[in-house]
Amino acid sequence: MEVVGGEGEFVECCYSSKVWSGRGRVRFGEGVGSVWWRNLNQIRSGVGLVDIGWLSDNIIWKVGDGRDTLFWVDPWLDGCPLARSFGRLYLLADNKLATVSEMFELGWGFGGEAWKWRRRLLVWEEGLLLECVERVITCILQVGTVDRWVWKLHTSQCYTVKSAYSFLTSIDTNQNEGFDSFLCLKAVPLKVNLFVWRLFLNILPTKDNLYGREVIDVTQLHCAALCGELEDRDHLFFRCEVYSRIWLLVSKWLGIDSVFNGNIGTHSTQFRGLGGFSKNSRTAFTIIWISVLFVVWKDRNNRIFQNKSVQLETLAEKVKLQMFWWLKSHYVLFDFDYPYWRLNPLCCLQAIV
Ligand SMILES: [Zn+2]
Numbered sequence: 001m002e003v004v005g006g007e008g009e010f011v012e013c014c015y016s017s018k019v020w021s022g023r024g025r026v027r028f029g030e031g032v033g034s035v036w037w038r039n040l041n042q043i044r045s046g047v048g049l050v051d052i053g054w055l056s057d058n059i060i061w062k063v064g065d066g067r068d069t070l071f072w073v074d075p076w077l078d079g080c081p082l083a084r085s086f087g088r089l090y091l092l093a094d095n096k097l098a099t100v101s102e103m104f105e106l107g108w109g110f111g112g113e114a115w116k117w118r119r120r121l122l123v124w125e126e127g128l129l130l131e132c133v134e135r136v137i138t139c140i141l142q143v144g145t146v147d148r149w150v151w152k153l154h155t156s157q158c159y160t161v162k163s164a165y166s167f168l169t170s171i172d173t174n175q176n177e178g179f180d181s182f183l184c185l186k187a188v189p190l191k192v193n194l195f196v197w198r199l200f201l202n203i204l205p206t207k208d209n210l211y212g213r214e215v216i217d218v219t220q221l222h223c224a225a226l227c228g229e230l231e232d233r234d235h236l237f238f239r240c241e242v243y244s245r246i247w248l249l250v251s252k253w254l255g256i257d258s259v260f261n262g263n264i265g266t267h268s269t270q271f272r273g274l275g276g277f278s279k280n281s282r283t284a285f286t287i288i289w290i291s292v293l294f295v296v297w298k299d300r301n302n303r304i305f306q307n308k309s310v311q312l313e314t315l316a317e318k319v320k321l322q323m324f325w326w327l328k329s330h331y332v333l334f335d336f337d338y339p340y341w342r343l344n345p346l347c348c349l350q351a352i353v
Helices: 035-045 054-058 087-092 100-106 123-136 161-172 175-182 190-201 207-212 233-239 244-253 264-272 279-306 312-330 338-343 345-349
Strands: 002-004 010-012 059-062 148-151
Touching: 087 123, 190 279, 233 244, 233 264, 233 279, 244 279, 244 312, 264 279, 279 312, 312 338, 338 345
Parallel strands: none
Antiparallel strands: 002 010, 059 148
């Protein structure tokens, strides 16, 4: 069966109950195709879950004799296709659809017959090839064993509903797990990464935490935005009727109409998925999400410690400017001036996703 998922994406497998234990090859498209296809993508992307990589993290493609595994295209080594790790070599490869066993039999050592190119390799490309050879040369194929999907959460290595359910119910109750997907976000300064880490662990000095440590008394618990409510993490960043307007201003700037959840896990999942569920898109929207949080936190501190308050519109402008510098300093392809970024954020983000 072949299902077209749009933009060249396809499923080349029998998508039945045997999909996780049988042979097959799956490639997912993003936000395109039929309702069925999009639902399938959402399951795979973990929409609504704290750990959005749960499915792809727990299925691995195990190579046996290498006859059903495409050497360049399938993620058979360390979970990443060689076509991605060695994009230059893939472009030059003569047979892009060779299987692992074909490459092995031809000889994949340095100078082996497996390496056929559309033109002679340049010196630096030879260096890449050496690196690639070092990666594959240690692989040992198992004659008589078929290549197959392996489900990591059950001893039988086959998918069971019960194993998936118990895994999901255990991670969904642990909100701190959500921070894993934010670790090492290089486009964001270290101090801001630390801020997000403390936010997820709920150890920022918000007023409820300070009260818990007996630093302040019960009369000082009110939200700095003067909304009349008590300040805790979820209130300050996601529920406060004053600060929550900044989410609306920023999403309006992005041309997206959305109502957001009032808790850190669901809010982050929802916001980071606004641009689609590809890894790069999630990263870009995570940077926006963090930028808003950091601006809110700084403004809240200014209100408390310096008795200064500014309009929400000014804060939204700070989010835009802060993001502009973060992106500019990290992404070479983000080659825009500030006025253009301010007017065309999605267009500029396209350059980095
Ligand atoms: Zn408030």
